[in-house]
Amino acid sequence: MDISTKKRRIALGCEGSANKLGIGVILHTGDPGSASSTSTVLSNVRHTFVSPPGTGFLPKDTAQHHRAFFVRLARRALAEAGVRVADIDCICYTRGPGMGAPLTSVAVAARTLALLWGKELVAVNHCVGHIEMGRAITGADHPVVLYVSGGNTQVIAYAEQRYRIFGETLDIAVGNCLDRFARALQISNDPAPGYNIEQLAKQGGRVLLDLPYAVKGMDCSFSGILTRAEELAAHMKAGGKGPDGEPFTAADLCFSLQETVFAMLVEITERAMAHVGSTQVLIVGGVGCNERLQEMMGAMAADRGGSVYATDERFCIDNGIMIAHAGLLAYETGFRTPIEESTCTQRFRTDEVLVKWRR
């Protein structure tokens, strides 16, 4: 049956580009691309590989984790969605960007499901997955998108069939900066280092410690800030004093780091909004769950007469449902990934994807 005229379309999505393994099942109804089309999340399950405090997740161990949990997670996703294998139209998986070994594990698993069940495969760009899910959940139709996570920091706007990158980090991702700073302070990685920094920062704020502020046009840079924050952490442990001559705490450091890097992110987003003339802003990616970032972005957007759209951890943090959703959007326009081309790659730019499902 022709997928573009089918009334109910169901996709299963598999995501594993970093330390989260996610599998989700999505349902699209109505004519694709029309105003009557709807998206329903049937299931969205996830399992996270958490490494001990002071360490990061290594590709080898993460891939091992994904392989170990894939089958039970896929079963749970199907059971929660209440769909039979026969109901599924396509299997979607993350082609990239991400860590090589975990991506490979999940791509192999997705390929196996496709062959086992006789379904077609759809390879999805991870960043586009985030953007499309954010749009679907929040209803933001033409926003400037800030995509912030452990591996990516990009300011994106849609134009002429592509998600175009207006600004991005020139070195490490903002989430990577936060994760590695958490390691310097031995902050727990459970449930996520960024979450624990956010909670700790709420207790800080007596002083604002001086950190570099690195914005270049619509781009920014975080590696220098990380170095300085690590130096300050060492200074603090050695009993050093803050700018007011009093000792400062880990909470003050977390507070100062958040205030500085989030101000940079809001600034480059504001610049992109002014540049494209948009008042909507959508935050996606794991760091997008941070409520302080959402609050700051909201203040900026309100000042410009607009509003901020953000989602919670179910959709911000890597998940399978966004891969299913973006994959199904592409599938509905006729996009397929033949099994012999079902590869994955660590480097896959957001603007490489032809966005045929948008005007």
Add this chain to the structure above:
Amino acid sequence: MAAPAAAPADAQSQFPPPKVLTYPAAAPPSLITQGAEGRLYKTTHLLPDRPCALKYRPPKPYRHPILDARLTKARLSAEAKVLDRCRREGVPVPAVYAMDPAAGWMMMEWIEGIPVRAAINEWLGARRPPEEGAEPSAEAADDGAPLADLMRRIGIAMGALHRTGVVHGDLTTSNMMLRPRGEGQAVNGCVGGGDDKAKVLEGEVVLIDFGLATQSMSDEDRAVDLYVLERAFASTHPRAERLFATVLESYKDTFKKAPSVLVKLEDVRMRGRKRSMLG
């Protein structure tokens, strides 16, 4: 032609003007635009017929007050310093009339004309649009000798800027004005004479908004400057993306140290854009 259209009336009342604009003046100030950096008002300086631009950086509500004060003061002072330097060295930029960094404002020469972005879009808009569903291509811009000439003038302005030891920090086609040439002035190297449509691309390229500018002689900073413009150009005018090479060519002709900057630009591209390693 008047500069960017004045902001709608509701925007005029939406923001309280900075204190300096509440004093009695011959001409009432009008809010021109709310950029990312702050607001731009049109008012007059000393004489009622001497128009000027007042740039005001209001406190950012989202930013920590200490960080905000530090950034506002540092950026405004740096901007004035850089503009003064460019002015002395003959780079086309607005002149600084007056400023108060702590209060967050600066008065500058009013530049007539339209932003380069608007001019390019108007030019491209007059061309045939790409076919339905087709990949946007540079084909449509191929017959654009006047556009190539504008690119050349942008490259010359960039070369002059970098020669002065200044990097702009936020180069986009919105941050360049096309100032109409006054009567009697030589129309240097401006081709496209007879074509009426090409008139939109005529004029002198004047660089504006030095809010993120710094004084730097390093190849790295200069290369990032070019890279920021290159990407802004590609995302704002995807149909004319290919013409950007012309900017770099004339930059190279204008600026003696350009070759090493362009080598660095390759590095910056590889680093900034996680380019596909395939093939």
